[in-house]
Amino acid sequence: xxxxxxKIIAAAGHCSRREAERLIEAGRVSVNGQVASLxxxxxxxxxxxxxxxxxxxxxxxxxxxxxxxxxxxxTTSKDPDGRRTVIDLLSEVPVRVFSVGRLDYNTxxxxxxxxxxxxxxRLAHPSxxxxxxxxxxxRGKLRREDRQRLERGVELxxxxxxxxxxxxxxxxxxxxxxxxxxHEGRNRQVRRMCExxxxxxxxxxxxxxxxxxxxxxxxxxxxxxxxxELRSLKNEVAPK
Ligand code: URA
Numbered sequence: 001x002x003x004x005x006x007k008i009i010a011a012a013g014h015c016s017r018r019e020a021e022r023l024i025e026a027g028r029v030s031v032n033g034q035v036a037s038l039x040x041x042x043x044x045x046x047x048x049x050x051x052x053x054x055x056x057x058x059x060x061x062x063x064x065x066x067x068x069x070x071x072x073x074x075t076t077s078k079d080p081d082g083r084r085t086v087i088d089l090l091s092e093v094p095v096r097v098f099s100v101g102r103l104d105y106n107t108x109x110x111x112x113x114x115x116x117x118x119x120x121x122r123l124a125h126p127s128x129x130x131x132x133x134x135x136x137x138x139r140g141k142l143r144r145e146d147r148q149r150l151e152r153g154v155e156l157x158x159x160x161x162x163x164x165x166x167x168x169x170x171x172x173x174x175x176x177x178x179x180x181x182x183h184e185g186r187n188r189q190v191r192r193m194c195e196x197x198x199x200x201x202x203x204x205x206x207x208x209x210x211x212x213x214x215x216x217x218x219x220x221x222x223x224x225x226x227x228x229e230l231r232s233l234k235n236e237v238a239p240k
Contacts, residue, residue: 002041005029008049012056013117017239028052060095064230065113067222068214075102075111086111089220100124101185109134109206110214113222122237129183130236133208134190135169137177138199142168146197150180154193158186161193175202210236 009020009029021038023029029036030050042049044059069075073084077098086099090113100112100120114120123130147168153160165181180190191201207214210233217223225233 002043005031005036005040005042005049006038007118008042008044008047008059009051009056010118010121011044011059011062011116012049014051014056016121017118023051060115062116063093063095063097063114064116064119064225064233065090065093065097065222066212066214066217066225067111067113068217068219069103069108069111070220071106071108074105075099086113090222103206104188104191104204107204107206108219109204110209110212111206112209112212112225119234119237123233124185125237126184128237130210131181131183131208132185132206133179133181135177135203135205135207136180136190136194136201137175137203138194139175139202140199141171142166142176142178142199146199147178149197150193154196156186156189156192156196161186161189164193179207181208 005024006017006020009015009023010017014020015023024036024038024040027035028051031040031042031047033048049056067086067089069086073086073089075086077085077087079085083105087097090097095115097113097115098120100114100123103109103111112123122128147166150164150166153163162182162184167179169177169179171177182189186192190204194201212229212233
């Protein structure tokens with residue numbers, strides 16, 4: 001199926017759509033050996049697209065996976081310390097995918113994996129404010145004033161966070177479980193927000209990403225997104 005050239009270049013992970021448009025306008029992009037113009041379309045699985053004479057890898061079938069990541073695996077595709085990666089868990093996926101954002105080694109839950117660089121970049125871009133919901137277990141009780149601080153935003157070393165949405169789930173024995181929804185994606189953000197208030201996070205799992213939920217997908221398993229889910233996800237981050 002034919003697609004706009006800037007979309008093909010962005011999906012290959014080369015640069016953003018806007019930068020790709022600039023490259024096309026500057027006459028630096030060719031399709032099957034002919035200099036391309038803005039507005040040109042081609043079939044990414046058949047055409048030879050080159051930038052400054054260097055051929056882009058031909059687009060593989062686009063793949064969109066939702067995984068329930070276990071604790072004890074890293075989200076990078078290679079780990080210098082030789083730890084297991086989420087890619088090691090993807091048997092029978094014939095294309096190379098990467099994770100959209102990351103979850104810590106000790107965090108489990110919903111992780112999207114794709115080879116669509118354009119969509120991955122847009123989902124990860126802070127301007128789209130995609131909601132991410134975490135189930136958090138802390139030792140002790142969450143005090144009312146601390147819940148309010150999480151809901152107002154917490155001062156971290158990299159600045160104050162946006163307000164979180166908190167929903168109490170349950171207290172059991174010496175632990176409390178609650179859901180926290182944030183739309184930023186800073187490194188270890190949930191743990192750092194809780195630690196800043198003196199709480200020790202003893203379990204963390206992402207249970208929601210935008211409207212997507214883990215439902216009953218077992219830990220360590222993955223499934224493809226349905227066409228409806230994919231369409232809705234693309235809509236969430238469509239250029240306005
Ligand atoms: N916040 C964290 O602290 N860890 C994660 O893995 C994701 C969000």
